[in-house]
Amino acid sequence: xxQLNQSPQSMFIQEGEDVxxxxxxxxxxxxxxxxxxDPGEGPVLLIALYKAGxxxxxxxLTAQFGITRKDSFLNxxxxxxxxxxxxxxxxxRSYNTDKLIFGTGTRLQVFP
Amino acid sequence: xTAVSQTPKYLVTQMxxxxxxxxxxxxxxxxxxxxxxDSKKFLKIMFSYNNKELIINETVPNRFSPKSPDKAHLxxxxxxxxxGDSAVYFCASSHARPGLSEQFFGPGTxxxxx
Numbered sequence: 070x071x072q073l074n075q076s077p078q079s080m081f082i083q084e085g086e087d088v089x090x091x092x093x094x095x096x097x098x099x100x101x102x103x104x105x106x107d108p109g110e111g112p113v114l115l116i117a118l119y120k121a122g123x124x125x126x127x128x129x130l131t132a133q134f135g136i137t138r139k140d141s142f143l144n145x146x147x148x149x150x151x152x153x154x155x156x157x158x159x160x161x162r163s164y165n166t167d168k169l170i171f172g173t174g175t176r177l178q179v180f181p
Numbered sequence: 182x183t184a185v186s187q188t189p190k191y192l193v194t195q196m197x198x199x200x201x202x203x204x205x206x207x208x209x210x211x212x213x214x215x216x217x218x219d220s221k222k223f224l225k226i227m228f229s230y231n232n233k234e235l236i237i238n239e240t241v242p243n244r245f246s247p248k249s250p251d252k253a254h255l256x257x258x259x260x261x262x263x264x265g266d267s268a269v270y271f272c273a274s275s276h277a278r279p280g281l282s283e284q285f286f287g288p289g290t291x292x293x294x295x
Contacts, residue, residue: 072223102283111185111271111286112224155222161282168214168226168237169284 075158075172083180088145090175092158100161101141102169103132107154115156116143148179184208185287187272193293194262202257202290204272212236213255214273214284215247224271230255231277262294 075092082088092101100119104112116127118134118141125132131144141158158172185206194200206213214237215227229237230249244260255272272287 100282104286106222109289111273111288114283114285117283157224159224159284167282168229168239169224170226171224174222 073158073160073170073172075156075175077175078173079176079178081178081180082148084149086148088148088152088177089142090144090156091140091142092160092172093140094160094170095139096160096162097138098160098162098170099138101132101134102159102161103130103141103143104157104159105154106157106174112157145177148177150179150181153177153179185272185274185285187270187287187290189290190288191291191293193295195295196262196264198262199258199260200262200292201259202270202272202292204255204257204287206253206272206274206285206287208274208285210274210276210285211252212275212277213249213252214275215255215257216271216273216286218269218271218289220268228255228257259292262292264294267292267294 073092073094102117103115106112116132121138122136123134129146133142156175159169161167188203212231214229218224227241228247233249246258249255269289269291271289273284275282275284
């Protein structure tokens with residue numbers, strides 16, 4: 070099945086650094102979602118994006134819906150140890166009950 | 182206050198057995214999903230129900246049968262379990278309205294087939 074390409078695959082950073090990750094697709098999506106998954110838990114929704122070019126923040130997190138509708142970006146500013154986890158992008162082609170297509174994940178490790 | 186709950190959290194069973202996983206959501210959503218996450222953490226949709234009606238059925242072996250007794254529940258029954266069925270299974274739910282279709286996930290059920 071289709072998966073979205075997410076990069077980087079993993080990141081090892083120092084506490085306080087900023088983080089950027091992105092997600093690309095060969096298809097157009099109408100919705101982009103960003104999730105974080107902690108070990109042994111389900112994905113938790115961070116940010117939802119519904120319009121091309123949209124820029125949305127949630128605390129230290131900022132995500133953007135790419136203008137081409139084929140990509141999305143997530144930035145984390147001033148990382149802290151609890152930011153550790155796997156970050157997934159997910160795209161949805163229609164606005165309602167369409168399935169989510171998930172990215173391959175970015176594994177973030179933050180060192181104090 | 183649990184939004185999407187699943188039972189059991191862990192399930193260890195022998196090959197060939199039949200098992201069920203239950204999911205309940207108290208968010209008032211009308212759409213529920215089952216996803217499978219493999220050992221490489223790839224998340225893939227299996228099924229989706231809207232108002233108790235099956236609307237998404239990916240290429241899943243027919244040993245997997247979802248059942249939705251009402252809008253708040255979506256159970257997954259698996260017959261004749263195989264080694265390759267070992268994975269974490271996530272239930273999720275959402276509204277079916279434009280701009281409100283964020284999916285919320287349960288804590289997962291880790292299935293191990295021996």
